[in-house]
Amino acid sequence: xxxxxxxxxxxxxxxxxxHFDLSAVDPASTPGWRSSCDADDYLADTARRxxxxxxxxxxxGRTENGAHRSLLLVLQAMDxxxxxxIVRHVIGNVDPQGTHxxxxxxPTPVELKHDFLWRIRKELPATGLIxxxxxxxxxxxxxxxxxxxxxxxVVEQRYGIINDFEAELTEQxxxxxKVMLHxxxxxxxxxxxxxxxxxxxxxxxSPNDVDERELWPAYQEAYQIAIQRTSTAVAxxxxxxADSKPYARAAVQRILIETLEDLALTWPKADFDVETERExxxxx
Amino acid sequence: xxxxxxxxxxxxxxxxxxHFDLSAVDPASTPGWRSSCDADDYLADTARRxxxxxxxxxxxGRTENGAHRSLLLVLQAMDxxxxxxIVRHVIGNVDPQGTHxxxxxxPTPVELKHDFLWRIRKELPATGLIxxxxxxxxxxxxxxxxxxxxxxxVVEQRYGIINDFEAELTEQxxxxxKVMLHxxxxxxxxxxxxxxxxxxxxxxxSPNDVDERELWPAYQEAYQIAIQRTSTAVAxxxxxxADSKPYARAAVQRILIETLEDLALTWPKADFDVETERExxxxx
Numbered sequence: 001x002x003x004x005x006x007x008x009x010x011x012x013x014x015x016x017x018x019h020f021d022l023s024a025v026d027p028a029s030t031p032g033w034r035s036s037c038d039a040d041d042y043l044a045d046t047a048r049r050x051x052x053x054x055x056x057x058x059x060x061g062r063t064e065n066g067a068h069r070s071l072l073l074v075l076q077a078m079d080x081x082x083x084x085x086i087v088r089h090v091i092g093n094v095d096p097q098g099t100h101x102x103x104x105x106x107p108t109p110v111e112l113k114h115d116f117l118w119r120i121r122k123e124l125p126a127t128g129l130i131x132x133x134x135x136x137x138x139x140x141x142x143x144x145x146x147x148x149x150x151x152x153x154v155v156e157q158r159y160g161i162i163n164d165f166e167a168e169l170t171e172q173x174x175x176x177x178k179v180m181l182h183x184x185x186x187x188x189x190x191x192x193x194x195x196x197x198x199x200x201x202x203x204x205x206s207p208n209d210v211d212e213r214e215l216w217p218a219y220q221e222a223y224q225i226a227i228q229r230t231s232t233a234v235a236x237x238x239x240x241x242a243d244s245k246p247y248a249r250a251a252v253q254r255i256l257i258e259t260l261e262d263l264a265l266t267w268p269k270a271d272f273d274v275e276t277e278r279e280x281x282x283x284x
Numbered sequence: 285x286x287x288x289x290x291x292x293x294x295x296x297x298x299x300x301x302x303h304f305d306l307s308a309v310d311p312a313s314t315p316g317w318r319s320s321c322d323a324d325d326y327l328a329d330t331a332r333r334x335x336x337x338x339x340x341x342x343x344x345g346r347t348e349n350g351a352h353r354s355l356l357l358v359l360q361a362m363d364x365x366x367x368x369x370i371v372r373h374v375i376g377n378v379d380p381q382g383t384h385x386x387x388x389x390x391p392t393p394v395e396l397k398h399d400f401l402w403r404i405r406k407e408l409p410a411t412g413l414i415x416x417x418x419x420x421x422x423x424x425x426x427x428x429x430x431x432x433x434x435x436x437x438v439v440e441q442r443y444g445i446i447n448d449f450e451a452e453l454t455e456q457x458x459x460x461x462k463v464m465l466h467x468x469x470x471x472x473x474x475x476x477x478x479x480x481x482x483x484x485x486x487x488x489x490s491p492n493d494v495d496e497r498e499l500w501p502a503y504q505e506a507y508q509i510a511i512q513r514t515s516t517a518v519a520x521x522x523x524x525x526a527d528s529k530p531y532a533r534a535a536v537q538r539i540l541i542e543t544l545e546d547l548a549l550t551w552p553k554a555d556f557d558v559e560t561e562r563e564x565x566x567x568x
Contacts (some may be wrong), residue, residue: 015354050460059484059488060487060534062487063487066487084379084381087379087380087381088379088380088381091380092376092379092380094377095368096371096375096376096380096383096385097368097385097387097418099380101380101381102377105380109475125439131304134381144481185321189565189566189568192565193565194448195564196561196562196565199551199554200343200551202553202554203343203344203346203347203350203551203552203554204343205554205561207556207557207558207561209560210564210565210568213568236318245509255305267483267484267486267487268486268487270483270485270486272488272490272491274480274486276386276515277480277482277489277491277494278477279472280491280494281477281480282473283477284473284494284497
């Protein structure tokens with residue numbers, strides 16, 4: 001297969017901290033992608049590669065003498081942007097035993113009695129696993145900023161707390177991959193309309209989705225600020241244009257593959273003598 | 285596609301409680317399967333059906349007016365029998381967001397301070413989910429019986445406790461599907477040998493696997509007794525011949541599809557007015 005990527009989306013889509021400008025990212029663009037290629041083919045053709053890399057990560061986590069690493073994929077986006085599709089079509093390509101997927105909803109009363117990272121820490125991936133957060137601690141600086149759920153100075157303080165938290169994770173062997181799926185307001189309307197058109201998709205629709213659309217500019221501003229403040233060297237953001245679902249999925253799959261390749265893992269060495277075991281087994 | 289099943293494996297493989305005889309089940313057999321058909325093709329061809337049924341279960345769990353049901357697949361087997369392959373190749377066919385997979389290892393010191401179902405209850409599937417237990421509360425009557433980890437009278441008492449527990453789950457909307465993957469001792473040796481042959485599979489091998497083989501007859505007896513005592517009308521066991529991995533996977537996929545079909549779910553009705561929402565959305 002010809003490489004459908006002219007350039008790595010991991011480099012192209014990386015948000016450069018304080019100079020980042022969300023309004024300059026066209027949600028309908030497909031950076032790095034050769035337009036003659038089919039993104040679904042790419043997803044299928046590289047599914048095995050992603051699964052093999054995940055298995056090696058898992059194997060290392062399972063053995064005493066393995067490298068103890070994990071990966072955390074943080075997905076943030078406006079509704080309908082395709083977080084669920086990433087989980088299904090990209091994460092769905094690896095062994096489900098090697099993943100830990102958690103969707104963060106409105107916090108429970110118990111969760112609200114703790115600091116905002118308390119519930120987050122409980123869902124971190126164990127060694128060897130790929131963790132996926134469908135929404136995350138970023139809600140505490142996104143919807144909290146937009147809907148004034150916390151005082152401004154508390155939200156302000158959280159950017160730094162998040163950077164400390166993610167640096168701590170990284171130092172302890174968790175590679176943090178942050179992805180914002182970026183769709184346009186018009187594309188969101190089309191996707192919501194199609195949910196209304198299909199009775200088998202009504203369960204995915206909520207009248208609140210329209211209320212949230214009224215706050216579109218405020219959310220874009222909150223994303224802009226959050227990304228500027230938390231796209232760090234150790235845990236950068238990738239802003240993935242997502243009006244094309246196939247492109248967004250292909251980009252995230254490629255970002256994950258490159259990230260796992262960078263870990264440069266090898267199969268853990270046997271901590272037993274292979275020939276001795278062959279003999280024991282033959283005799284059993 | 286021609287139906288490759290002459291008869292439903294769900295009926296054929298169901299263990300009939302006190303009259304069940306494990307030694308009468310040939311691990312190399314493929315009950316109900318038309319030998320001219322390819323089990324991998326069957327898995328691929330019905331993956332979509334399984335995924336659609338799972339999505340409907342999930343949708344119902346997500347809505348106020350939905351049916352609140354869940355499914356729990358309990359997988360038990362001797363090592364190498366293919367539990368992991370079931371998770372990867374059958375459960376891997378559905379949206380990973382709709383599953384909760386948990387592998388039960390040796391209990392932790394904290395877990396040992398509680399009754400044997402304490403850690404089990406914590407991993408039960410939420411409404412709308414398919415839960416998968418890779419090993420389960422049955423370890424407490426299998427390895428505990430074989431290795432005398434609990435007194436005989438405690439193990440004895442647990443069969444009844446398990447039946448009560450599973451009846452309780454069923455009454456509360458969780459359909460319990462119990463599967464024992466049944467392999468032969470020779471097939472296990474071949475699979476362990478192939479792990480020794482491949483350095484990329486050494487991490488899956490443990491010298492303890494050979495020690496366990498010495499106890500093969502005791503484990504078979506423990507399975508026999510456990511199945512006799514806990515294959516109830518509400519939570520029957522299915523003993524799936526597993527020397528053929530493709531057969532075992534096809535059988536479990538078919539059992540899950542039939543079980544989900546029996547729930548006779550429908551898409552949850554909208555709790556909003558569709559036309560009103562169309563207008564609000566168009567104006568937004």
